[in-house]
Amino acid sequence: MAKYITKRILVTIPVLLGMILLIFFMLNVVPGDPVTVMMKEHLKEDVVANLRRSMHLDDPFFIRYLRYVWDAIRGDLGVSWKLSRPVTGLIATAFPYTLKLALSAALFSWIMGIPVGIVSAVRKNSLIDHLSMGLSLFGVSMPVFWVALILQNTFKGTLPVSGVQTWKGYILPTIVLGWSSAGRIARLTRSNLLEVLREDYIRTARSKGLSRLKVITRHALKNALIPVITVMAIQISSLLSGAVITESVFSIPGVGSLAVSAIKNRDMPLLQGTVIFTAVLIIAGNLVADVLYSIIDPRIRVE
Amino acid sequence: MDNILEIKNLITSFASDGRKERAIAVNGVDLAIPRGKTVGLVGESGCGKSVTSLSVTGLLAENGRVESGEALFQGRDLLRLSEKELRAIRGNDISMIFQEPMTSLNPVIPVGVQVAEAARLHEGLDKATAKARTVEIMRKVGIPEPERRYGQYPHQLSGGLRQRVMIAMGMLLKPDLLIADEPTTALDVSIEAQILRLMRDLQRENGTAILMITHNLGVVAEICDEVYVMYAGEVVERADVFTLFKSCAHPYTRGLMGALPRMTPKGQRLYNIRGTVPNLWAMPVGCRFAPRCEFAAERCHGEKPPLLDLGGGHLCRCFAPRGLEDEHHG
Numbered sequence: 001m002a003k004y005i006t007k008r009i010l011v012t013i014p015v016l017l018g019m020i021l022l023i024f025f026m027l028n029v030v031p032g033d034p035v036t037v038m039m040k041e042h043l044k045e046d047v048v049a050n051l052r053r054s055m056h057l058d059d060p061f062f063i064r065y066l067r068y069v070w071d072a073i074r075g076d077l078g079v080s081w082k083l084s085r086p087v088t089g090l091i092a093t094a095f096p097y098t099l100k101l102a103l104s105a106a107l108f109s110w111i112m113g114i115p116v117g118i119v120s121a122v123r124k125n126s127l128i129d130h131l132s133m134g135l136s137l138f139g140v141s142m143p144v145f146w147v148a149l150i151l152q153n154t155f156k157g158t159l160p161v162s163g164v165q166t167w168k169g170y171i172l173p174t175i176v177l178g179w180s181s182a183g184r185i186a187r188l189t190r191s192n193l194l195e196v197l198r199e200d201y202i203r204t205a206r207s208k209g210l211s212r213l214k215v216i217t218r219h220a221l222k223n224a225l226i227p228v229i230t231v232m233a234i235q236i237s238s239l240l241s242g243a244v245i246t247e248s249v250f251s252i253p254g255v256g257s258l259a260v261s262a263i264k265n266r267d268m269p270l271l272q273g274t275v276i277f278t279a280v281l282i283i284a285g286n287l288v289a290d291v292l293y294s295i296i297d298p299r300i301r302v303e
Numbered sequence: 304m305d306n307i308l309e310i311k312n313l314i315t316s317f318a319s320d321g322r323k324e325r326a327i328a329v330n331g332v333d334l335a336i337p338r339g340k341t342v343g344l345v346g347e348s349g350c351g352k353s354v355t356s357l358s359v360t361g362l363l364a365e366n367g368r369v370e371s372g373e374a375l376f377q378g379r380d381l382l383r384l385s386e387k388e389l390r391a392i393r394g395n396d397i398s399m400i401f402q403e404p405m406t407s408l409n410p411v412i413p414v415g416v417q418v419a420e421a422a423r424l425h426e427g428l429d430k431a432t433a434k435a436r437t438v439e440i441m442r443k444v445g446i447p448e449p450e451r452r453y454g455q456y457p458h459q460l461s462g463g464l465r466q467r468v469m470i471a472m473g474m475l476l477k478p479d480l481l482i483a484d485e486p487t488t489a490l491d492v493s494i495e496a497q498i499l500r501l502m503r504d505l506q507r508e509n510g511t512a513i514l515m516i517t518h519n520l521g522v523v524a525e526i527c528d529e530v531y532v533m534y535a536g537e538v539v540e541r542a543d544v545f546t547l548f549k550s551c552a553h554p555y556t557r558g559l560m561g562a563l564p565r566m567t568p569k570g571q572r573l574y575n576i577r578g579t580v581p582n583l584w585a586m587p588v589g590c591r592f593a594p595r596c597e598f599a600a601e602r603c604h605g606e607k608p609p610l611l612d613l614g615g616g617h618l619c620r621c622f623a624p625r626g627l628e629d630e631h632h633g
Contacts, residue, residue, distance in 0.1 A: 198364075199406065200401060200403060200406040200407040201406065201407055201408055201409040201410070203362055203401065203407070204399075204401060204407045204408065204409070204417075204469075204472075205409065205420075206362055206393070207360065207362060207393055207394060207398065207399040207401075208393065208394035208398070208420055208421040208424065208472070209390040209391065209392070209393035209394035209395055209421065209424060209425060210390070210394075210420070210424060211390060212386075218412075218420075219409050219412070222411050222412075223409070223410065223411055226411070296411075297411065298410070298411055298456040298458070299410060299411075299456065299458050
């Protein structure tokens with residue numbers, strides 16, 4: 001097991017390097033000179049030249065890339081051009097907000113999605129099935145900003161619609177962010193469970209005289225939930241990174257808001273830092289999903 | 304005769320997408336299984352042999368429904384029992400073995416736990432006792448190192464071992480009736496012989512009756528005492544195993560016999576029954592086999608033959624039954 005995990009972690013190293021290279025390259029070809037951004041119009045030729053040299057902007061692309069990677073390994077993602085503060089520190093301050101929002105959204109989507117999916121499968125084609133699948137589809141298909149605005153409008157006065165000064169501030173963003181995940185999980189749970197219930201081993205379980213409830217809980221659920229759990233692990237990382245719109249709409253000072261302000265200000269180090277940070281989270285999420293999968297599914301377990 | 308199970312006039316139908324009428328998969332089957340004996344139920348795939356057994360145990364798929372009939376087991380009609388009453392019988396008095404041992408075992412539960420499950424459920428055994436009993440039966444069905452195998456998962460076992468696990472599961476509680484649905488079809492021939500021998504040994508030891516559902520006449524010859532041949536949802540012939548192989552009377556049975564590969568002179572072609580099984584929605588009015596029968600007369604196409612007694616319990620659904628020795632195929 002430890003060997004398997006080590007192997008999976010080692011595999012992520014080239015992925016990380018390639019990913020940083022790609023981001024680094026893309027942000028390099030984007031027009032706009034950092035010095036101009038920083039200094040606005042107050043420029044003197046020699047000041048610009050000095051600044052460029054001190055920021056190593058005249059070095060060849062690959063040297064700059066290697067230097068960035070080397071710094072990043074040591075936790076230094078550069079300094080924000082706009083805010084003149086270390087990017088690592090800015091992300092560290094913002095991340096707890098994003099984490100809280102993502103975790104509560106994930107929790108919401110599991111608590112809603114899995115039971116709803118199970119009930120829908122067991123009571124297939126009933127009113128409750130159609131109703132919950134409709135709501136799920138709604139959550140999956142409606143744009144986040146629209147749902148956010150509707151909820152803000154509906155609950156203004158009862159719940160905070162902006163900022164997270166108290167925990168109540170997280171309620172609406174959690175629903176907005178978690179709804180589509182909940183819908184996806186509910187639909188996946190339902191379809192997996194329905195599929196599993198048609199399997200031969202379910203008939204075997206029934207032939208032993210087990211009750212319907214036991215057939216579902218002991219024999220069907222584990223098989224049906226294996227793919228769902230994988231999706232859940234991947235979803236956490238996408239919730240962590242996909243909160244950009246939700247954070248903006250609800251004015252939550254998380255990593256998403258940080259990225260948005262970086263884009264607005266052409267703050268390349270900050271943007272680069274947030275994008276790479278998010279990508280690392282996604283890679284980590286996939287890693288966790290893989291490991292989880294191998295723990296739950298004995299067929300994948302390596303001896 | 305003392306029968307452990309008596310099925311009378313069983314009719315089972317299936318709903319099908321896009322059709323208003325239900326398809327009749329089993330059409331008035333009568334079948335009796337004497338206590339402690341092995342009865343074969345033979346026929347092509349889709350002839351209704353599995354549906355017959357699933358109807359009796361209440362395990363039909365969602366779209367299936369028993370329309371009428373009786374299935375007397377220990378004086379009770381299984382078809383009239385509630386789901387709860389049936390559950391008390393399933394896995395306890397009647398157990399089942401299915402065809403594909405890979406898909407019939409739960410891939411994420413250790414095989415030993417799956418075997419022990421019925422014992423814990425029906426006899427209320429605690430975990431340790433159930434495990435001891437499971438290890439014992441696993442050893443008995445010829446699973447080497449049963450203690451180690453107990454905690455293994457189906458994918459870690461070979462096909463033969465998996466089927467032994469299924470048999471251990473079926474035999475654990477010494478049922479009165481074991482329904483084996485093509486138990487050896489997925490196995491190679493040498494394993495098949497071992498499995499059949501094992502089933503016969505366990506049968507002798509526990510007095511279990513077996514309903515052996517198969518399309519393989521070799522299996523029938525190996526293990527069965529009596530045989531029912533089904534065609535298109537109906538029993539077309541019933542005989543004890545010796546009579547069947549010596550002088551089967553129905554043209555369909557004779558076709559099956561003729562289709563068995565034998566040691567024949569070189570160049571002689573293997574016999575095959577022409578045509579295909581009739582569509583469930585377009586059953587022939589008369590004898591259901593008539594369109595494929597080489598002896599069919601005009602009467603056969605318009606009138607349905609009854610199940611005639613040819614003497615000694617040899618039943619045959621044909622207007623003109625004849626012995627196999629009368630003619631030679633090919």
